[in-house]
Amino acid sequence: MKGADVPVRLLLVEDSENDAMLLLRELRRGGYEPVYERVYTPEEMERALGDAAVRGEPFEVVISDYYMPRFRAPDALELLRGLGYDVPFIVVSGKIGEDAAVGIMKAGANDYLTKENMARLCPAIARELKEAGVRRERTRAEEALARSEIRFRRLVEQAADAMFVHDLAGNLVDVNHQACESLGYSREELLGMTVADVEVGIPPEAFRGLWDHLSSGAPLTLEGVHRRKDGTTFPVEVRVGVFESGEQMLYLGLARDVTERREAERKVREAEDRYRTLVEQIPAVTYVQRPTGDKRVTYVSPQVESVLGYPADRELLDGDHWINIMHPDDRERVLAEDRRTDQTGEPFRSEYRQFARDGRMVWIRDEAVLVRDGEGNPLYWQGIQYDITDGKLAEEGLRRSEERYRTFIAQSTEGIWCFEFEVPLPTDLSDDEQLDHLYRHAYLAECNDTMARMYGFGSASEIVGARIRDLLPRSEPQNVEFLRAATLAGYRITDGETRELDRDGNARVIVNNLTGIVEDGHVVRVWGTQRDVTEQKEAEDQLIRLASFPELNPNPIIETSVAGEPTYLNPVAQAHFPDLRSLGAGHPALANLEEANQRVWSSGGRPFVREVEVGGRFYQQTVSRTPESGFLRIYGVDVTKRRRAEDALRESEERFRSLVQNASDIIIVLDGDGTIVYESPAVERVLGYTQEERIGVGAFDLIHPEDRARVAEVFSEHRDRPGPFPTVEYRV
Structure with a gap:
């Protein structure tokens, strides 16, 4: 490790200050700059961990001696894990038995080093810090995935369209609430059915061709007929796509009931027949025009023949005829208005001159409105043209027209707005200068309530006056590019996407159309419409993560009422607890549900962890509440192996402790400096000292002065060598 020292927050569980200094020196030699705290009792360790967490600077690694007067490494490890800290735990100690070393590793220690061999310390810390970081990232990713799955499932269940997921054979594997509502089946009933049981408008033999087409990845929009549980049918429009779940290809269908739309179309046809009879009797030209595409009449x-001299079929055969006979001075202005109303859906209204077949110039007042179906989808433009050559309509007629215009704005399902400038914007400025001008001087002069509600306001009056910089933050690159594109396009943009903020600071995705009004080389105002597509964007992002996580989870997941009536078991839970549904609250996995519910409520909805025993196996359960239904969700992990390993470790430790405590010989454990860290009870019988009197004393202090140097030499010579010490005789 080279370069600047790497800071590391370290908790030292070590009773010897000398050993602690040696360890810290080794860390500094290895390129670390430790920020540490030394403890050697359980109380000190628990306090240090808590204080570090409160400061927001938790320890990154714990290094523990194995033996201390009141504390041992296994106890420190158990305390650390019991408090819920996922921190690397490394044992650095003098010589301990092989069983003890194996035991501490099995108990969950990340590494074990002897104080005689500190060369591995820094590499071990580097490795464990890296692995701890990986674990933290994985945990964050798993938590984010779980949250996104919950959000998506909630979105799916609240969708207005019926959702069906099925496999290649047509078997339904998932449906949402709307699917059940529209067909009259329960979720369980639908999951036992096939697509052919629901869709009766498409012949079964045609499904294979549809699946083959979808395998290419291109979605399909189909018209079909769904059959309800009571046998009645209704028309649907289905959007079908394919996605991969694990190793299985699944098909997703979103079905919308179009009964009202079909009925509206039928009524339109009937109305057209009546309309045709009526309009051919009035003294004006009436027409119907497509809303999109070639906009053919x-x-x-x-x-039309009496007004302009051209037969009606001329207009039908030549879609550009009305433009070609328009006065050149009026053409661009009228076309601009036509494009604007196409974008906004506002009524088209214009006065212009046209040349009649005999060369006469005729003044036309052209008015058209966009007719929509019951769902707000555009059907056609319906217009009327008046010959106003001999005079303009009366002022009252103009006032009524303006009133209709205002009513449309107020009732529009899209946000409609107008930005004006404190100082008109010169169009000859550079792009960057125009952007600066927009952010300094543009403000919202007018809008409808629909737009205000998109930003969390109750009415237009609450948002009028807002600066453009408040709604389209300049810090969002997409907003800057949108406005830059507007300047380059002469302030005419269709379907431009921006990232805006509502009154609470929440991000919204908005699709905009705008048209700038230029007078004398200056933009004086900008009109536009917008749609909030935030939910649509989120739905698109989440669609590929269809809520299959609980079904694929390797651990048992249970959802149940507080009374012990299970509402959901994933496949693993069904396998582990086959009798859970029949036993209900009497099953050990659902023990003390009322107490668990109270505990979750009293903690403000935070989950807690408990352990239950089922059939001789132990499960660690995380208990929480589902926000949608209020049921308890229990996520279990089988910890039987861990429990058995812990029991075996305790038995092994007890056997070792009994052996040492009852040995007739004196058993001594020294640190690297020859200081006694443990001495068996036999010392009191042989030498008359208590164990407490000997701990922390130099091992050579009681050796006869004539033997002391010889014994110390043997100790120094063999201290760093592997294997047993040679036998040495001396006097005390």
């Missing part, structure tokens, strides 16, 4: 009344 699909109907024009015969009166």
